[in-house]
Amino acid sequence: MDDKRGRFEAQVLPHLDAAYRLARWLARSPADADDAVQEAILRAFRAFDALRGSDAKAWLLAIVRNCSSTARRREQRRAFEPLPEDGDAVAGEAMIATTPDPESAAVHRDDERTFDRLVASLSTEHREVLVLREIEDLDYREIATITNLPIGTVMSRLARARLALKARWLQELEAKPHAMP
Amino acid sequence: MQCPEALRVQAYFDGELDAVSAADVERHAEGCAECRALLGDLERMRTALRSELTDLRASPALRTRITAALNEESSARTAQRSTTARRTWRTPPFWVGAMSGIGASAVAAALVLLFFTPLLSKPLIDDLVGAHMRSLMPAHLIDVESTDKHTVKPWFAGHADVSPLVADFAAQGYRLIGGRADYLDHQRSAVVVYQHGGHVINVFSWAANGRSVPKSATRDGYHLLFWRVADLDYCAVSDTGWDELQGLVQLLTNLGSRDHPE
Numbered sequence: 001m002d003d004k005r006g007r008f009e010a011q012v013l014p015h016l017d018a019a020y021r022l023a024r025w026l027a028r029s030p031a032d033a034d035d036a037v038q039e040a041i042l043r044a045f046r047a048f049d050a051l052r053g054s055d056a057k058a059w060l061l062a063i064v065r066n067c068s069s070t071a072r073r074r075e076q077r078r079a080f081e082p083l084p085e086d087g088d089a090v091a092g093e094a095m096i097a098t099t100p101d102p103e104s105a106a107v108h109r110d111d112e113r114t115f116d117r118l119v120a121s122l123s124t125e126h127r128e129v130l131v132l133r134e135i136e137d138l139d140y141r142e143i144a145t146i147t148n149l150p151i152g153t154v155m156s157r158l159a160r161a162r163l164a165l166k167a168r169w170l171q172e173l174e175a176k177p178h179a180m181p
Numbered sequence: 182m183q184c185p186e187a188l189r190v191q192a193y194f195d196g197e198l199d200a201v202s203a204a205d206v207e208r209h210a211e212g213c214a215e216c217r218a219l220l221g222d223l224e225r226m227r228t229a230l231r232s233e234l235t236d237l238r239a240s241p242a243l244r245t246r247i248t249a250a251l252n253e254e255s256s257a258r259t260a261q262r263s264t265t266a267r268r269t270w271r272t273p274p275f276w277v278g279a280m281s282g283i284g285a286s287a288v289a290a291a292l293v294l295l296f297f298t299p300l301l302s303k304p305l306i307d308d309l310v311g312a313h314m315r316s317l318m319p320a321h322l323i324d325v326e327s328t329d330k331h332t333v334k335p336w337f338a339g340h341a342d343v344s345p346l347v348a349d350f351a352a353q354g355y356r357l358i359g360g361r362a363d364y365l366d367h368q369r370s371a372v373v374v375y376q377h378g379g380h381v382i383n384v385f386s387w388a389a390n391g392r393s394v395p396k397s398a399t400r401d402g403y404h405l406l407f408w409r410v411a412d413l414d415y416c417a418v419s420d421t422g423w424d425e426l427q428g429l430v431q432l433l434t435n436l437g438s439r440d441h442p443e
Contacts, residue, residue, distance in 0.1 A: 005255050016247070020239035034243045041247050045254055050315040115233040133195065134230045140197055150326060159191050166222055 008048050015057045016041070018136050019064045025131045026068035026124065036071050040064040058142040065128070065146055072124075118168045126161035133158055184215045194223045305366060305392075310400045312363045313383050313418040316372070322381065323359035323374055333360040333373065341371035343413055345386035348436055350375070355382070355429045366390070375429060380421040382429055389414040406430050410437035 019037050027033040040063045044051075051059055119127055132143045143158075144151045184190075186209050192198050193206040210216045316322050325336040330347040337344055340362040349357035354377055361372040363385065370387040389412050398405045404426050406417045410433075417430050 005251065008251075016239045016244070017237070020243065021235075021237045024237055034240070034246070037239065037243060038247055038250055042250055042254055045251060047315075047318060050318060113233055115229050119230070119234065130230075131234075134227055135234050140192075140195065144326065155188055155192065158195075159188055162191070162223065162226065165226060169226070 004048060005045075008045055011051070011056045012041075012044055012048070012060055015060050018057060019060055021135060022061050022064050022128075022131060023068055025119070025127055026065065027071065032071060033068075036064060036067040040067040043067065055142065055145075057136075058138065058145050061132070061136070061138075062146045062148075114169075114172060118165055118172065121168060122161060122164055125157060126164055129154060129158045130161040130165065184213055184219075186213065186216055187219060190216045190219055191223065194220060305394065306398050306400050306405060308365055309385060309405055309416055309418055310403050312365060312372070312385070313403060314401075316361065316363075316374070316383055317381060322361065324361045326359040328357050328359075330357060333357065336360055337362070337371045341369045343368075343371050343386055343388050345371045345373060345384070345413060345415070346410065346433060346437055347373050348433070350429065350432050353428070353432060354378070355432065366392075377419070377421055377425055377429065380419050380425070382417055382419040382421060382426065384429070384433065385416045385418065386413050388412060408434055410434065 016037070019040060020033060023033040023036040023040070024030065027036055040060065044060055044063050047063075119130065122130065128147065129143055132138045132146060138146070140151050140154050140158075143149075144154045147154065149157070186206070189198070189202070189206055190210065193203055198206065206216075210220060324340065325333055327333050327336075328349055328351070330349055334344065334347040337347075337360060347357070347360070349355075351357070356376045357373070358376050359374050361374060361383075362369050363372050364370070365385060366387050368387055370385050373384045373386070375382040375384065389409060394407045394409075394414055394416070395405075396407055398407075403418055403420055404423055406426050408415050408430060415430075415433070417426055417433075419426055
């Protein structure tokens with residue numbers, strides 16, 4: 001095994017589970033998530049020499065996010081009318097803003113697990129910042145790096161995501177009063 | 182109606198505030214029922230999310246697939262490297278051909294002047310274009326994100342070996358979006374990142390070490406413009422047009438001559 005491969009396995013592969021979790025929350029099915037993660041790991045390996053210094057986790061998750069949104073766009077093109085070419089790379093936000101019916105992802109999930117369903121029902125952009133913050137425990141700066149957003153946008157988006165999650169949780173509690181914590 | 186402090190309360194909850202601001206928020210929350218409730222909500226949601234959603238793992242099947250793909254990729258790379266090496270060996274440098282047909286020493290000297298300067302700076306140009314292309318990959322563009330030169334410039338003090346000119350030219354169409362440190366020419370160079378329309382312009386700077394640099398170059402479709410202010414070499418790299426690139430360089434050199442009167 002060459003040196004690069006060894007360093008890659010030591011620095012990047014420990015974050016494989018985190019990569020999978022993010023892909024799982026962004027993809028529509030476990031199989032799509034697997035594909036996105038495999039593609040992301042390969043791309044990461046090819047670009048590994050460019051990884052400067054510290055933050056392998058945020059770097060890998062940014063690649064995962066890219067692979068996931070590419071896959072989603074591909075799927076949208078198949079399922080719907082063709083999207084305009086996303087020539088404007090600066091508006092990174094636009095490419096995740098149009099994901100249709102997040103509810104359908106929830107269908108695949110275990111019905112018993114309230115928060116699984118609630119998070120799945122959020123929009124992709126809300127789900128992504130929430131998962132990066134609460135599940136992966138990343139700070140605002142890392143989330144900004146991964147999502148290619150200014151930190152201020154990360155903050156406000158996170159606040160809206162939390163409000164949306166709370167609203168859905170309250171609905172859930174009203175529908176099933178006996179489940180009150 | 183949401184309390185105007187709600188965002189700060191959230192930042193406090195996420196551990197993003199310094200001690201002074203954190204104490205500020207704590208004092209505020211003592212007197213604000215809404216923010217106390219918000220803190221309670223945030224805590225309850227975090228507990229629920231972390232207890233329910235952290236058990237997803239990459240499956241053994243996926244791990245196996247990835248190992249196999251990496252093995253294939255590693256062997257493909259090795260094979261590719263050896264063919265590239267052979268090809269380079271076989272092809273003689275172009276100037277050998279050019280020189281062989283020409284006897285006159287004056288012409289040879291002219292050729293040396295014309296061709297050798299770019300040849301000497303070739304690795305530097307490769308490094309700059311490589312660094313520019315790397316910076317366009319996700320999450321590589323910016324280490325410190327700010328449109329404020331008073332944030333970007335001090336950041337370089339701890340992260341790069343030089344302290345370049347930093348200014349925002351948003352009014353002229355060149356928006357400062359942040360800074361980065363790149364390893365270049367055996368030193369940590371400072372990179373100031375601008376956005377011009379849909380294009381990114383990286384402005385590299387490093388301590389001039391006596392090596393001559395070209396005035397300009399084009400490589401792989403990227404334009405490079407070099408200049409020097411005081412003891413720093415600068416290079417602006419972008420896929421934007423020459424005129425647009427020249428516009429930014431003009432603004433920066435004007436600024437430089439003001440800061441460093443000859």
